[in-house]
Amino acid sequence: MNLRSSWVDLPRLKNRFTVLTLAVLVVFAVLLLRLWFLQVISNDRYRELSEKNRIRYLPVAAPRGPVYDRNGLLLIDNRPGFTIAALRQEVEDSTLMLDQLSRYLGTDRAILADNWQKGKKLPRYSPAPLAVDVGRDIVEQVQENAIDLPGVVTLVKPVRSYPYGDMGAHLFGYLGEITEKELRSGDYNDYRGGEFVGRSGLEQYLESSLRGIEGERLLEVDVKGKELRTLKTLEARPGKKVFLTLNAALQKAAEEALGDQSGAAVALDVRTGEVLCLANRPSYDPSFFARGIRDDEWLDLLQNRRHPLQNRALKGQYPPGSTFKLVTVMAALRSGLVSPDHTVHCNGKFTVGNRDFRCWKKNGHGDVDLKKAVRESCDVWFYEVSLQIGIDRIADAARDLGLGRATGYLADDEKGGLIPDQAWKKKRFKDRWYDGETVIAAIGQGYVLVTPIQLAVMTAAVANGGKVMRPYVVERVEDFDGNLLLRHEPETVRSGTFAEKDLRVLRDGLDAVVNEPHGTGWLARVPGVRVAGKTGTAQVVRQSEEDLDLKDEEIAYEHRDHALFVAYAPAEAPEIAVAVVVEHGSHGSTAAAPVARAIFAAYFQKDILSEPVDADAIGENE
Amino acid sequence: MFDRRLLTHFDWVLLLLVSLIAGIGILNLYSATSSWEAGSTPIFVKQFYWLSIGLGIALLLCLFDYRHLEYFAVPLYSLNVVLLVLVLVAGKTSMGATRWLNLGFFNLQPSELMKIMIIFILARYFNERDPILGFDLRELLTPFALLAVPTLLIMKQPDLGTAMLVIFIAASIGLFAGIRRRTLVTLGVLGMGAVFVGWRLLHGYQKERIRTFLNPERDPLGSGYHIIQSKIAVGSGGFFGKGFMQGTQSQLSFLPERHTDFAFSVFAEEWGFTGSLILLLLYLLLVSWGIYVARRANDRFGMYLALGVTAMLFWHIVVNLGMVIGLLPVVGVPLPLFSYGGTSMVTTMVGVGILLNISMRRFMF
Numbered sequence: 001m002n003l004r005s006s007w008v009d010l011p012r013l014k015n016r017f018t019v020l021t022l023a024v025l026v027v028f029a030v031l032l033l034r035l036w037f038l039q040v041i042s043n044d045r046y047r048e049l050s051e052k053n054r055i056r057y058l059p060v061a062a063p064r065g066p067v068y069d070r071n072g073l074l075l076i077d078n079r080p081g082f083t084i085a086a087l088r089q090e091v092e093d094s095t096l097m098l099d100q101l102s103r104y105l106g107t108d109r110a111i112l113a114d115n116w117q118k119g120k121k122l123p124r125y126s127p128a129p130l131a132v133d134v135g136r137d138i139v140e141q142v143q144e145n146a147i148d149l150p151g152v153v154t155l156v157k158p159v160r161s162y163p164y165g166d167m168g169a170h171l172f173g174y175l176g177e178i179t180e181k182e183l184r185s186g187d188y189n190d191y192r193g194g195e196f197v198g199r200s201g202l203e204q205y206l207e208s209s210l211r212g213i214e215g216e217r218l219l220e221v222d223v224k225g226k227e228l229r230t231l232k233t234l235e236a237r238p239g240k241k242v243f244l245t246l247n248a249a250l251q252k253a254a255e256e257a258l259g260d261q262s263g264a265a266v267a268l269d270v271r272t273g274e275v276l277c278l279a280n281r282p283s284y285d286p287s288f289f290a291r292g293i294r295d296d297e298w299l300d301l302l303q304n305r306r307h308p309l310q311n312r313a314l315k316g317q318y319p320p321g322s323t324f325k326l327v328t329v330m331a332a333l334r335s336g337l338v339s340p341d342h343t344v345h346c347n348g349k350f351t352v353g354n355r356d357f358r359c360w361k362k363n364g365h366g367d368v369d370l371k372k373a374v375r376e377s378c379d380v381w382f383y384e385v386s387l388q389i390g391i392d393r394i395a396d397a398a399r400d401l402g403l404g405r406a407t408g409y410l411a412d413d414e415k416g417g418l419i420p421d422q423a424w425k426k427k428r429f430k431d432r433w434y435d436g437e438t439v440i441a442a443i444g445q446g447y448v449l450v451t452p453i454q455l456a457v458m459t460a461a462v463a464n465g466g467k468v469m470r471p472y473v474v475e476r477v478e479d480f481d482g483n484l485l486l487r488h489e490p491e492t493v494r495s496g497t498f499a500e501k502d503l504r505v506l507r508d509g510l511d512a513v514v515n516e517p518h519g520t521g522w523l524a525r526v527p528g529v530r531v532a533g534k535t536g537t538a539q540v541v542r543q544s545e546e547d548l549d550l551k552d553e554e555i556a557y558e559h560r561d562h563a564l565f566v567a568y569a570p571a572e573a574p575e576i577a578v579a580v581v582v583e584h585g586s587h588g589s590t591a592a593a594p595v596a597r598a599i600f601a602a603y604f605q606k607d608i609l610s611e612p613v614d615a616d617a618i619g620e621n622e
Numbered sequence: 623m624f625d626r627r628l629l630t631h632f633d634w635v636l637l638l639l640v641s642l643i644a645g646i647g648i649l650n651l652y653s654a655t656s657s658w659e660a661g662s663t664p665i666f667v668k669q670f671y672w673l674s675i676g677l678g679i680a681l682l683l684c685l686f687d688y689r690h691l692e693y694f695a696v697p698l699y700s701l702n703v704v705l706l707v708l709v710l711v712a713g714k715t716s717m718g719a720t721r722w723l724n725l726g727f728f729n730l731q732p733s734e735l736m737k738i739m740i741i742f743i744l745a746r747y748f749n750e751r752d753p754i755l756g757f758d759l760r761e762l763l764t765p766f767a768l769l770a771v772p773t774l775l776i777m778k779q780p781d782l783g784t785a786m787l788v789i790f791i792a793a794s795i796g797l798f799a800g801i802r803r804r805t806l807v808t809l810g811v812l813g814m815g816a817v818f819v820g821w822r823l824l825h826g827y828q829k830e831r832i833r834t835f836l837n838p839e840r841d842p843l844g845s846g847y848h849i850i851q852s853k854i855a856v857g858s859g860g861f862f863g864k865g866f867m868q869g870t871q872s873q874l875s876f877l878p879e880r881h882t883d884f885a886f887s888v889f890a891e892e893w894g895f896t897g898s899l900i901l902l903l904l905y906l907l908l909v910s911w912g913i914y915v916a917r918r919a920n921d922r923f924g925m926y927l928a929l930g931v932t933a934m935l936f937w938h939i940v941v942n943l944g945m946v947i948g949l950l951p952v953v954g955v956p957l958p959l960f961s962y963g964g965t966s967m968v969t970t971m972v973g974v975g976i977l978l979n980i981s982m983r984r985f986m987f
Contacts, residue, residue, distance in 0.1 A: 039895040046857025223875040
């Protein structure tokens with residue numbers, strides 16, 4: 001060993017080797033410390049980042065709950081909606097892709113290009129939707145040409161569908177995409193962008209039941225976003241099943257009978273308050289909303305002069321006209337001041353102070369008792385009687401029949417109407433009540449306002465012995481396995497406020513309206529079923545003396561009277577009550593009564609087309 | 623001429639160490655490229671071929687006495703410089719840089735060769751002089767010129783990573799040879815000036831890389847992506863790792879260049895801190911063994927040669943590891959014996975062959 005060359009043993013070199021070795025050790029120690037920091041101390045953070053890299057959360061849309069009528073007919077369903085989208089990270093040549101797609105879809109290339117640009121603002125791996133809700137044939141086209149369209153995918157999500165088209169649109173309500181503002185508001189915590197929420201009607205009222213719980217798929221993806229495998233699936237839970245008291249046949253009959261007229265028709269089961277139909281015309285197509293309504297479509301609906309979005313049955317406030325005479329009759333009988341035999345001579349007008357109030361029948365009805373007054377709708381009888389009993393008794397009776405406040409049908413989706421009395425007048429106008437106001441209130445004009453559903457509740461109360469029922473349309477809610485979650489029981493809001501003998505007197509009169517000679521409601525007759533009812537014609541504008549002689553067609557549409565009809569059947573053991581309002585329909589007997597007739601026919605399953613109205617005792621048009 | 627003592631003194635430890643690291647490297651390449659579509663020869667098999675060729679070259683290099691290199695250093699170095707000039711004149715361009723000479727059967731990368739030649743020529747120069755007080759500026763002028771000429775040629779290609787390594791190797795030899803304190807200070811000042819001037823001469827992408835290194839989140843999808851993904855891979859490995867072939871970063875291709883420059887990240891992700899520690903210790907052992915060979919070398923020329931080769935290994939290891947764990951900017955420097963690549967493997971094995979040569983002739987006169 002001592003033979004080894006001496007140069008290495010020079011202390012100078014020895015030192016250098018020591019320094020060199022130390023330097024190497026220090027550098028390796030630094031590397032190791034750094035590895036310790038990354039792999040041990042910061043492991044959690046980096047593990048999370050690596051998971052974020054490889055795992056995508058894919059929401060799985062849940063269908064909203066289906067809605068059925070009382071016989072189990074599916075009223076609101078879901079259908080698969082197809083969206084053509086592109087995974088940006090897999091599209092190699094966007095120009096080529098847009099050209100190809102434009103050809104397959106038949107869509108303007110500019111629209112596709114616009115959507116493609118919008119998609120770039122989405123999170124990195126979210127597919128950019130290019131064409132929303134396309135047809136099945138187009139989906140097939142795109143899938144057949146998948147090789148030419150790298151990165152183009154078809155997304156499926158459930159979309160609300162309506163087997164009966166625009167039927168019941170107002171009752172069911174429509175959907176709208178959740179807004180950014182709502183998402184931020186904190187009221188929609190478990191919602192995500194792009195979801196649809198109920199905006200009106202049942203969809204809104206039952207949002208929490210109908211909405212499904214979104215599922216989630218955990219996917220492992222590679223750097224290109226390619227899905228390699230599903231790590232975990234959380235199934236989507238569909239919304240709850242809702243069963244309505246509604247009868248689709250009645251709803252259909254009511255809407256068809258209303259036809260192109262503007263108006264509403266409500267039918268209730270008089271024993272329970274179940275809503276059998278709740279029709280509104282004109283209507284709109286709720287499927288526009290389900291797929292996301294376009295601005296121009298929305299504007300059309302808003303600007304339409306006939307207000308197709310308005311739920312007239314609940315929110316339309318109309319003067320009830322002669323249908324209000326039910327109230328006046330009950331007020332008169334309850335007061336004890338007027339007996340059914342009370343007779344008034346009608347010569348066509350009635351004078352209060354220095355003002356004349358006319359009967360609808362120019363030449364007068366002659367001597368009129370209660371039954372005749374109801375049957376032939378003699379205004380003068382009611383003018384005279386109303387002055388005897390006073391406005392406050394009339395108002396009390398109206399409220400006891402369910403008028404003047406919301407019926408409680410659905411939370412806050414309803415107007416209350418208006419039943420005026422002395423206190424109200426004082427508060428509202430700081431003025432006393434005048435007799436002239438009493439007489440016109442007695443025939444449902446002046447300040448009095450009611451909604452169609454209130455009229456139906458009132459009529460049902462008269463028919464069922466004085467019970468004001470709370471109308472309801474949701475019979476029960478079940479979860480998807482059929483477990484009962486909620487059931488509505490009939491709810492009596494008010495009862496025992498009228499004597500049965502008084503109600504019977506009124507019902508006799510209402511029976512006569514339809515079934516006796518000179519009755520105004522004969523157009524509501526249904527073969528085999530005895531209908532009782534009352535017509536009503538409500539003035540929209542005060543008509544001058546000359547106007548009274550004009551024919552209906554000569555009056556401007558907006559100035560024509562509203563036509564009303566309330567009725568129940570069978571007269572001897574009432575089951576169903578109906579209220580119909582036809583805006584500017586001119587006469588309750590001709591415009592509104594046939595709608596009620598169609599509903600009754602549907603309810604009792606009578607064929608009214610082959611059996612014309614029994615016209616042996618033709619009445620008169622009020 | 624062949625001495626039996628050569629066989630008895632053969633450095634089995636070094637050979638074993640090198641084979642062990644390269645073996646782990648091939649295993650790691652198997653995992654790193656397992657998600658690749660089955661094409662021609664798999665990468666790990668090719669690496670195995672390169673390892674065999676490399677070992678063959680290393681053993682061939684043991685056959686002659688390294689001391690002959692002292693005489694061949696000048697012509698070899700000169701030839702290499704000529705080749706570097708040829709690259710600039712008639713080189714093959716790929717990915718924006720001209721680094722290769724097409725020799726028909728294979729592509730030669732003269733800049734890679736220069737990592738070895740600079741060791742030969744400087745070992746020769748410093749072996750001939752031994753000033754007691756260390757070298758001064760005037761005496762360093764020649765080695766500086768010997769370094770500057772090829773470095774500038776390499777930078778012109780441009781290949782900043784290789785140029786930097788050549789400088790690091792040369793500087794390591796020079797520092798060990800001894801430099802006067804005053805000269806060292808002067809060089810330090812000059813070096814800082816050079817950095818300043820160099821920054822202005824750097825290409826846009828090179829500046830970008832350095833900026834990104836200083837703040838990777840500046841451009842997480844662009845040039846910062848490499849560093850971020852590599853750190854995620856290493857960091858998510860944890861103490862015991864995700865398991866062989868189980869690294870999500872590498873198997874799902876989030877990690878770029880995972881068979882070449884970022885091969886260590888794959889290893890760190892799958893084997894965790896435990897695996898990293900073992901591999902780092904193996905590399906430390908390799909470098910220490912190189913220093914040990916230098917220390918026991920038979921003459922000063924051998925010592926300088928061994929030191930140069932060791933410096934080459936050391937700087938490759940440090941620059942690569944520093945890069946993948948986010949301590950140094952991203953420069954395309956492979957990890958010796960671990961990253962895939964024939965050039966890197968051959969260069970490393972030439973170095974290993976020289977170390978073996980010096981080691982087995984430590985008792986020869």
